[in-house]
Amino acid sequence: MIDNITFDEVFDDNRPQLNAGPHPHAMMDITNTKDPDMDMARVVSHHSGMQAGDASADAPGSPLAAPVSPCTTDECSRQQHPHQPAHGDSITGRYSNIEHSYHIDPRVLGTGHHGSVRKCQDRRTGKRYAVKSIQKSQRSVKPAGLRREISLLHEMRHGGIIGLRDAFEDAQYVHIVTELCEGGELFDQIVERATDESSPGCFDEVQAAGILFQILKAVQYLHDRNIVHRDLKPENILFDAKDGASVKLIDFGLARRHDGRHEGPMSTVVGTPYYIAPEVLKKKYDRSCDLWSVGVIAYILLAGYPPFNGKNNADTHRAVSRGRYRFASEDWKHTTSESRDFVRRLLQTDPARRMTVDEALAHPWIIRHNQGPIVFGNSRSEDESSVEVGLDQSYEIMNRWS
Ligand code: ADP
Numbered sequence: 001m002i003d004n005i006t007f008d009e010v011f012d013d014n015r016p017q018l019n020a021g022p023h024p025h026a027m028m029d030i031t032n033t034k035d036p037d038m039d040m041a042r043v044v045s046h047h048s049g050m051q052a053g054d055a056s057a058d059a060p061g062s063p064l065a066a067p068v069s070p071c072t073t074d075e076c077s078r079q080q081h082p083h084q085p086a087h088g089d090s091i092t093g094r095y096s097n098i099e100h101s102y103h104i105d106p107r108v109l110g111t112g113h114h115g116s117v118r119k120c121q122d123r124r125t126g127k128r129y130a131v132k133s134i135q136k137s138q139r140s141v142k143p144a145g146l147r148r149e150i151s152l153l154h155e156m157r158h159g160g161i162i163g164l165r166d167a168f169e170d171a172q173y174v175h176i177v178t179e180l181c182e183g184g185e186l187f188d189q190i191v192e193r194a195t196d197e198s199s200p201g202c203f204d205e206v207q208a209a210g211i212l213f214q215i216l217k218a219v220q221y222l223h224d225r226n227i228v229h230r231d232l233k234p235e236n237i238l239f240d241a242k243d244g245a246s247v248k249l250i251d252f253g254l255a256r257r258h259d260g261r262h263e264g265p266m267s268t269v270v271g272t273p274y275y276i277a278p279e280v281l282k283k284k285y286d287r288s289c290d291l292w293s294v295g296v297i298a299y300i301l302l303a304g305y306p307p308f309n310g311k312n313n314a315d316t317h318r319a320v321s322r323g324r325y326r327f328a329s330e331d332w333k334h335t336t337s338e339s340r341d342f343v344r345r346l347l348q349t350d351p352a353r354r355m356t357v358d359e360a361l362a363h364p365w366i367i368r369h370n371q372g373p374i375v376f377g378n379s380r381s382e383d384e385s386s387v388e389v390g391l392d393q394s395y396e397i398m399n400r401w402s
Pocket residue numbers: 109110111112113114115116117130132162178179180181182185235236238250251252253
């Protein structure tokens with residue numbers, strides 16, 4: 001369990017510094033600094049000179065394949081970043097070679113809109129982590145957004161949210177090292193269960209309410225800090241371990257800080273079609289968009305398929321905007337009215353009528369199935385967007401349901 005980011009543990013003076021500059025620490029990533037006053041979030045914001053917000057990332061993106069494998073040889077690394085970046089050119093303010101600190105497994109664990117994720121191992125401690133490598137040259141990758149993602153992750157200290165361990169940058173990539181989740185995506189579990197014809201539905205109510213409770217606790221932690229995730233979906237919820245007991249929220253690429261009391265509504269349309277809230281499509285929304293997504297996830301956990309669907313994104317968006325869905329009796333007859341009430345109170349097209357995260361956590365169905373102490377497997381949040389992913393970029397993910 002990583003409670004704190006221990007940047008100062010990673011740098012090893014005895015290891016060869018292939019790209020050592022004038023000072024042996026010149027190759028050191030800013031995140032590895034031994035200077036206790038040099039906190040990464042501050043360094044990031046110092047170098048970015050940008051504030052998080054929709055305006056920094058409103059430009060539409062384009063669909064892109066996941067980045068190719070990062071260069072993982074010393075020779076390659078030498079070629080990749082022989083020089084430190086010119087001021088303003090980099091995300092973190094400093095180039096360094098992740099291979100000096102971590103051994104990266106070449107096999108890909110998962111790919112997202114912007115990064116491919118691999119296992120890696122701390123060369124000094126032997127501990128295993130996950131590393132997301134994001135190719136900076138992708139048109140959809142916005143420096144301000146990537147800084148925001150790292151900065152937000154850096155704040156997270158919650159058992160239900162992935163913990164940041166380190167961040168590295170070279171000429172082509174930014175590498176984000178986080179806790180490793182070995183249990184796979186919630187999405188895969190849903191597909192597996194939904195296609196199992198020997199049992200009805202997907203997750204049983206006890207399991208579903210347990211998972212939703214953990215998701216809601218993570219969302220509560222975010223919302224208490226005025227952070228909105230904006231891309232809650234089963235692909236971004238990972239099982240910590242193979243036992244499937246605890247889940248963690250990942251991917252803060254679309255998250256941002258937003259204080260609804262002092263700021264106007266958000267307006268950038270971001271998210272993934274199945275899970276996007278109707279008011280997001282209307283470009284006027286607040287944190288309650290996350291609760292809509294939780295409602296969609298709840299529906300899927302119980303039924304095995306999404307409540308709003310369509311032949312293409314435009315169709316799905318229309319279905320979301322209409323907000324009409326069914327509890328088809330053949331699929332829902334084994335469920336309790338309490339579970340359906342929970343879903344119904346989240347899938348309210350009017351955000352004012354939708355449950356808040358605190359209300360959702362206090363719903364009788366959630367309370368009934370989560371009486372005992374909750375033990376999160378591991379752990380360790382806020383605003384900007386790498387990657388305010390335009391909706392077009394979510395098509396591939398959306399099609400995973402079809
Ligand atoms: P992107 O920001 O590019 O969309 P994600 O952060 O969503 O990338 O990660 C892509 C996929 O990689 C995830 O859906 C998951 O399968 C896998 N993955 C991400 N983080 C981890 C992790 N910490 N442990 C294990 N697998 C991970």
